[in-house]
Amino acid sequence: MDIRATGGPATAGEMAAVDMLLGAAEPAAHHVAYGGHAARSQRHLLLPVLHAIQDRIGWVSRGALEYACRRLSIPPAEAYGVVSFYARFNLEPRGDAAVHVCDDIPCMLAGATVGQGAIGSPCLGLCDRAPATLTERFGSVYEATASSSPLSPALSPEGRGGLLRRVGVVDPESIDSYREHGGFAALQKAREIGPDKVIHQVIESKLVGRGGAAFPTGRKWQSVAIAPVKPHYLVCNADESEPGTFKDRVLMEGDPFAIVEGMAIAALAGGCEKGYIYIRTEYPVARRRMENAVAQTRAAGLLGFDLEVRRGAGAYICGEETALFNSIEGKRGEPRNKPPFPVQAGLFGKPTLVNNVETLVNVLDIVNGEFGDTRLFCVSGQVLQPGVYEVPMGTTLRSLLMEHAGGLRPGRTLQAVLLGGAAGSFVTPAQLDVPLSFEGTRAIGATLGSGAVIVLDDTADAKSVLLRIARFFRDESCGQCVPCRVGTKRQEEILERMLGEADGDRAADVMLLSDIAQAMRDASICGLGQTAANAIASGLTQLKVING
Numbered sequence: 001m002d003i004r005a006t007g008g009p010a011t012a013g014e015m016a017a018v019d020m021l022l023g024a025a026e027p028a029a030h031h032v033a034y035g036g037h038a039a040r041s042q043r044h045l046l047l048p049v050l051h052a053i054q055d056r057i058g059w060v061s062r063g064a065l066e067y068a069c070r071r072l073s074i075p076p077a078e079a080y081g082v083v084s085f086y087a088r089f090n091l092e093p094r095g096d097a098a099v100h101v102c103d104d105i106p107c108m109l110a111g112a113t114v115g116q117g118a119i120g121s122p123c124l125g126l127c128d129r130a131p132a133t134l135t136e137r138f139g140s141v142y143e144a145t146a147s148s149s150p151l152s153p154a155l156s157p158e159g160r161g162g163l164l165r166r167v168g169v170v171d172p173e174s175i176d177s178y179r180e181h182g183g184f185a186a187l188q189k190a191r192e193i194g195p196d197k198v199i200h201q202v203i204e205s206k207l208v209g210r211g212g213a214a215f216p217t218g219r220k221w222q223s224v225a226i227a228p229v230k231p232h233y234l235v236c237n238a239d240e241s242e243p244g245t246f247k248d249r250v251l252m253e254g255d256p257f258a259i260v261e262g263m264a265i266a267a268l269a270g271g272c273e274k275g276y277i278y279i280r281t282e283y284p285v286a287r288r289r290m291e292n293a294v295a296q297t298r299a300a301g302l303l304g305f306d307l308e309v310r311r312g313a314g315a316y317i318c319g320e321e322t323a324l325f326n327s328i329e330g331k332r333g334e335p336r337n338k339p340p341f342p343v344q345a346g347l348f349g350k351p352t353l354v355n356n357v358e359t360l361v362n363v364l365d366i367v368n369g370e371f372g373d374t375r376l377f378c379v380s381g382q383v384l385q386p387g388v389y390e391v392p393m394g395t396t397l398r399s400l401l402m403e404h405a406g407g408l409r410p411g412r413t414l415q416a417v418l419l420g421g422a423a424g425s426f427v428t429p430a431q432l433d434v435p436l437s438f439e440g441t442r443a444i445g446a447t448l449g450s451g452a453v454i455v456l457d458d459t460a461d462a463k464s465v466l467l468r469i470a471r472f473f474r475d476e477s478c479g480q481c482v483p484c485r486v487g488t489k490r491q492e493e494i495l496e497r498m499l500g501e502a503d504g505d506r507a508a509d510v511m512l513l514s515d516i517a518q519a520m521r522d523a524s525i526c527g528l529g530q531t532a533a534n535a536i537a538s539g540l541t542q543l544k545v546i547n548g
Contacts, residue, residue, distance in 0.1 A: 010067035017056040018049055018068055025071060042072040044348075046330030050083055051281075051311055055142035058098070059090040074330070085332040085478075087122075088281050088314030100124070100134040100282075104243045105418070105454055105468055106380040107131040122316065122472060123243040124282050127380035127454075128387045134282055144284035162372050163361050164390050167254030172289050175296040178257040184302055186364040190265045191304075198269045198367060199225060205366045210375070211237060211319075211356035212420075212450045213527075214438060217363075220353060223343035224270040227351035234267045234275035234305070235347060235354040237324060238290075241280055241316040242421035243472065244452030247376040248357035250388045252279070252286035255361070256293035260307070262360030264297075265367060267305040270353040275305055278324050280312040287311060316476040320526045321354045322346070323478065334480045335526035358451075375436065375448070379405040381455035382412065394440065398432040401455065412457040416543055420449025422469050423531035425538040445538070462543045463499045466536055470495050473532040484529030487520040491533060498546055506546055513537070 010018075019025060022045065049072065053064045060083050069076045083089045090098075100121040101107075101114045107124075112131035114120040126132035129148035137143040171177035178184070190198045203218030224232055236259065240248040252259060263275055277294070279287045291309045298307070315333045318324045322336035325347045346352025358376055365371045373393050377400060380386045384406030391400055397417065401407060408414060417427045425446040427434065434440050441448055456462065470492040479485040491513065498509045517533030524530045540546060 008061075008063045010061070010063040011057075014053055014057055014061065014064035015067055017052045018064070018071055021045070021049055021052045022071055043074060043330040044328060045072060046074060046079060046082060047086075047311070047313060047327065050089055051313070054089060055138060056140060058094050058096060058138035059092060061093075072330075082330065082332055086313035086315050087475075088312075096138050098136045098138075100136070102126070102130070102132045102134075103468075104472065105422075105465055106244055106386075108464065108468060109381050109454075109456065109460055121282075122475065123241060123245075125240055125246045125249045125280070127244050127246050127378065127452075130380065130386075134284075144281075146282070146284060162365060162370070162374055162390065163251070163358070163376060164254075164388065166258065167250060170255065170257075172254055172256055173292060175257060175293070175300055178255075183257055184261055186367040187261050187264050187268075187302065190268055190367050195225060195269045195271065198265060201366050202269070202363065205371045206373075207359065207362055207366060207371070208438075209355060210358035210362070210451070212242075212423075212448075214448075217355065217359055220343060220355075221266065221269050224272070224351050224353040227343060229345075229351055231273040231350055232271050233347040233350055233352040234263060234270060234272035235321070235324065235328070235352060236263055236275070236277040236360060237319065237321060237354055237356045238277055238279040238283075238286070239312050239319045239324060240283075240357070240450075241319055242423070242450040242452055243469075244378060244380050244418065244421050244454040245450045246378050246380075247388050247451055249283055249286050251357050251361055252283065252290055256286075256289045257297065258361050258364060259290065259357055260293045260297050260303070262363045263307065264302070264304050265363050266353060266355065266360060267307075272353060273305055275307040276328055276347070277307070277309045278312060278318070278328060279309060281314060315478070316472075317478045317526070317528055320528065323526070324354070325352065332478070334478045335528075337525060375451060377436070377451045377453050379453045379455065381418075381453075382409065382457040382460060383407070383455040384409060391436065394435045394437045396433050396435055397427060397453070400436065400453065401432070405455075408455070408457050412459065415456045415458050415460055415462065416539075418452070418454040418456065418465070418535065420447045421452035421454075422472050423447075423527070423534055424449045424452065425534060426542040428542050447534075462539065462545045466539045466543075466545065467492070467495060467499065469535050469539075473528065477528060477532075481523070481525045481529065483520045483523040484525070484532065487516050487524075487529065488532050490516055491536065495536060498540075510540065510546075513540075 049068045053060050069079050099118045101118045102124040103120045104123040106127035107130040110130035124132045126148040132148035135145045170181050199221050207217045208214040297303045318327045318333040320335045323333040327333040342352045374390050377389050389404045414429045419427050474488040474492045477484045477488045520529045
């Protein structure tokens with residue numbers, strides 16, 4: 001007996017979209033059900049198949065989903081749970097185009113509004129050129145175009161330095177151009193000195209992860225290298241979805257071969273046979289250039305391992321490494337409990353080395369003996385020259401904003417800086433001399449996080465900013481654990497009441513928010529729930545927005 005989803009059979013166009021990715025289906029002379037390893041081996045193709053359907057048709061119908069399930073041997077109920085989890089997959093018909101308008105903090109500060117027929121979107125990663133939109137055109141040829149204000153460049157001239165030295169200089173589409181500017185010299189040297197020496201150099205450099213967790217990179221590499229279970233996997237986390245963060249986009253668009261080279265070195269050091277670059281779907285240019293860089297590097301015989309670009313589907317939670325693994329495996333992007341840690345059992349249950357884009361690009365300078373321990377910061381909001389800036393660790397926030405990013409607009413005064421993105425903290429004008437280092441920010445109760453620096457001048461509506469942060473976490477919670485699923489919702493409701501016009505017991509609400517925040521920190525499975533109250537608690541203290 002066939003088990004079918006409601007909605008009718010797949011159309012010819014839907015089947016063609018799936019078959020183009022998976023190959024032509026075998027004639028259905030009889031029904032065969034595959035189970036065990038044969039079925040599991042296909043599960044990881046679910047997200048690429050869903051993207052293929054939506055790119056061509058504009059949405060994923062029940063019939064198309066059923067056809068995909070038959071081709072991949074996935075139960076329809078499980079596949080529906082996946083497609084309904086990701087924000088970018090649509091389960092209802094729509095036209096041949098969709099316009100997504102960013103209404104997150106930097107674009108909101110720039111006056112963005114979601115007009116009729118448009119779709120409100122969380123951060124599109126174009127914060128330096130806010131307000132921003134993403135337009136998708138569906139059909140046999142899928143097109144995605146990100147657009148934004150042309151007033152300021154993604155990379156300010158003052159920001160060029162070690163990690164950014166090739167951005168705007170090399171042709172990002174040409175491996176020859178990259179090699180003319182020293183490309184693949186670090187990989188050649190790494191192969192000459194061997195994996196053990198490479199790991200030793202990374203440990204000695206004291207490089208820590210640039211994605212926010214700040215875990216020692218060399219220790220992670222060493223742990224994967226000595227893991228007895230095979231195979232080993234490598235994952236580049238390019239799911240850059242923190243509001244106000246866009247440095248990885250700049251690197252992928254402007255210097256994609258450097259990321260491929262960094263991954264090749266990491267694969268060599270960790271003994272990794274297969275790698276994935278997981279890029280958020282809102283970065284169409286970055287994804288195209290990374291795919292091109294991988295293809296050209298492979299064709300030149302320089303890659304040394306199997307590497308594939310994977311496309312996210314609109315889930316901030318997939319920036320958490322284990323949620324990202326689940327997504328690659330064709331599952332809902334829900335974090336896993338730890339231990340076991342990824343170096344022991346990560347992607348497909350095997351030892352996995354996962355680093356973000358900025359971390360991997362640093363490896364080139366480490367191998368070449370040129371590591372300078374700089375950090376990329378994404379400056380956006382109400383500042384004259386938003387962009388990506390590379391400064392030495394320990395540079396003050398005042399120097400970053402006033403000397404590099406040009407300061408505030410004429411006649412404006414600083415209200416606050418949101419440091420570290422939506423999970424970060426608000427810094428007041430009196431704290432501008434804080435050193436941008438792990439120790440410096442910790443001393444004032446803040447964090448560097450993902451390197452986001454969002455500037456609010458005296459015209460910014462701080463209440464709206466706090467409410468947008470609360471809505472962001474409520475939307476982005478995966479819902480797997482009660483503390484986060486319920487806590488983010490209650491947090492938003494209480495904040496709306498506190499910042500509204502109605503009278504209420506403000507002291508009781510503050511205490512309730514504090515209790516909810518503590519519960520989320522103590523009991524949430526992953527960092528989203530554990531940090532969802534940080535900026536709100538900081539904002540209520542630092543910005544003094546409570547009425548009465």
